[in-house]
Amino acid sequence: MHRRAYFAAALSAALLLQAPFASAQTAAQAPVKAKAAATPRAALSGSLTPEAAGFDPARLKRLDDYMAKVVTDGRVPGMTTLLARHGKVVEYKTYGKVGFGSGQAMPKDEIFRIYSMSKPLTGVAMMILFEQGKWRLDDPVTRYVPEFKNLKVMVSADADGKITKVEDMKRPPTMREIMSHTAGFGYGLGDEHPVDKLYREKKVLGAGSLHEMIERTAEIPLMFQPGTNWSYSSAVDIQGYIVEKLSGKPFGQFLQENVFGPLKMVDTGFSTGPAKAARLAPVYAYDKKQDKVVEAKTIFSSDMPDYSKPPRMESGGGGLVSTTWDYARFCQMILNKGQLDGVRILSPASVELMDTNVIPRNVLVNSNGSVGLRFNEAVGFGLDFMVDNDPRKAGSLEGKNTMSWGGAAGTWFWIDPTNDLFFVGMIQRLGGTGGDDLGTMARTLTYQALLHPEK
Structure with a gap:
């Protein structure tokens, strides 16, 4: 994944989409003095020419050409990408159509x-409560989720994947561990691991509420003793429940009041609502039987949700819809160390904490996109973000402490505090694009064009 996120202010967002972003692709502006451009901007508005932002335009065109070819090759019907530096848009591009067979060009909104x-949005919600003193990193999760006090740990399973032996936890998982996927919870996205099989059988992610999800999770053993391994998990959905419990508000309401609303993320939420349903891009997947990319009707063996309606369970791990512009505002807030447009969401120290590797030195990762490197040696994991500790050792070109993640339908982003830039890419295809990972290629093609990072 490393190699590779609605409401009354819609008109304001539309104006922002039309004015600064159009100018980023058309008329060139006068170069901005290097000294002025090197100062991070508090607002994400206006634009910089590639030259003023330190990029070689001819080299940056390689990025545009590659993404355009992904569309013309039929890997996806369309996409949007946004590159920003120093609080200004360098490129905001749309490619192709809304869907295969559609006559509508991909719109920016x-x-x-x-x-x-x-997940990173849920992590920010958690950190808001952290700053209010409502939890600490090394608190046991059982302090906030007592249903987990009697969790067992899987020891062995038979050839059919049925768990044959369990043991007691040596200690409960900590809050630090549920924010870094080292607590031992399963997920159910696949069914190769016996614990993941149980997550599917019990339909943990299909629960009718966050509390019901907790109750189902409590019936399933952990994959390993807390803190001894790393495995991508439902821990961020558990975080959503904790936000709900500590705040006394529905999870979605807390996000709207404390993150989406303040950041003017007007098209982000757990549903589009009926009025915006037509703006939701169709999602595709490769069908082996038909040997072609078709519109997806299921995801992880479950029916595709109806996003025009509020979900039964507000999934902090994977339930949100958003736009490129909305997610760009979130990225700029993180890049600004917690504030945007004069509105502070988190303190600088809290953002730095999220951007700090918390994986223990003895934990190895089997599949994190870094060819089995120890998380702490090259590619680390902070609090709901992947973090680059040593990008060159990891084989990538971004700056140190770059924060990133991606989504199951191919969306991706990274936030690079060293070079004061971020990138958001949006497509809708499950299971990969049938070729090079777009997040990886976007990184390489972006940074090979950044020839003057001092600007």
Whole structure:
């Protein structure tokens, strides 16, 4: 994944989409002095020419040409990408159509299922409560979710994947561990691991409420003793429940009041609502039987949700929809160390904490996109973000402490505090694009064009 996120202010967002972004692609502006451009901007508005932002335009065109070819090759019907530096838009591009067979060009305000790009937003909600003193990183999760006090840990399973032996937890998972996927919870996105099989059988992610999700999770053993391994998990959905419990508000309401509303993320939420349903891009997947890309009707063995209606369970791990512009505002807030347009969401120290690797030195990762490198040696994991500790050692070109993640339908983003830039890419295809990972290629083609990072 590393190699590779509605309401009354819609008119204001539309104006922002039309004015600054159009100028980023058309008329060139006068170069901005290097000294002025090197100062991070508090607002995401206006634009910089590639030259003023330190990019070689001819080299940056390689990025545009590659993304355009992904569309013309039929890997996806269309996409949007946004590159920003120093609080200004360098490129905001749309490619192709809304869907295969559609006559509508991909608009800049298309709504996408961001799936696991929901996770960093949930992490920010958690950190808001952290700053209020409502929890601490090394608190046991059982302090807030007592249903987990009697969790067992899987020891062995038979050839059919049925768990044959369990043991007691040596200690409960900590809050730090549920925010870094080292607590031992399963997920159910696949069914190869015996614990994941149980997550599917019990339909943990299909629960009717966050509390019901907790109750179902409590019936399933952990994959491993807390803190001894890393496995992508439902821990961020558990975080959503904790936000709901500690705040006394429905999870979606807390996000709207404390994140989406203040950041003017007007098209982000757990549903589009009927009025915006037509703006939700169709999602595709490769069908082996037909040997072609078709519109997806299911995801992870479940029916595709109706996003025009509020969900039964507000999934902090993967339930949000958003736009490229909305998610860009979130990224700029993180890049600004917690504030945007004069509105502060988090303190600088809290953002730095999220951007700090918390994976123990003895934990190895089997599949994190870094060819089995230890998380702490090259590619780390902070609090609901992947973090680059040593990008060159990891084989990538971005700056140190770059924060990133992606979504199941191919969406991706990264936030690079070293170079004061971020990138958001949106497509809608499950299971990969049948070729090079777009997030990886976007990184390479962006940074090979950044020839003057001092600007």
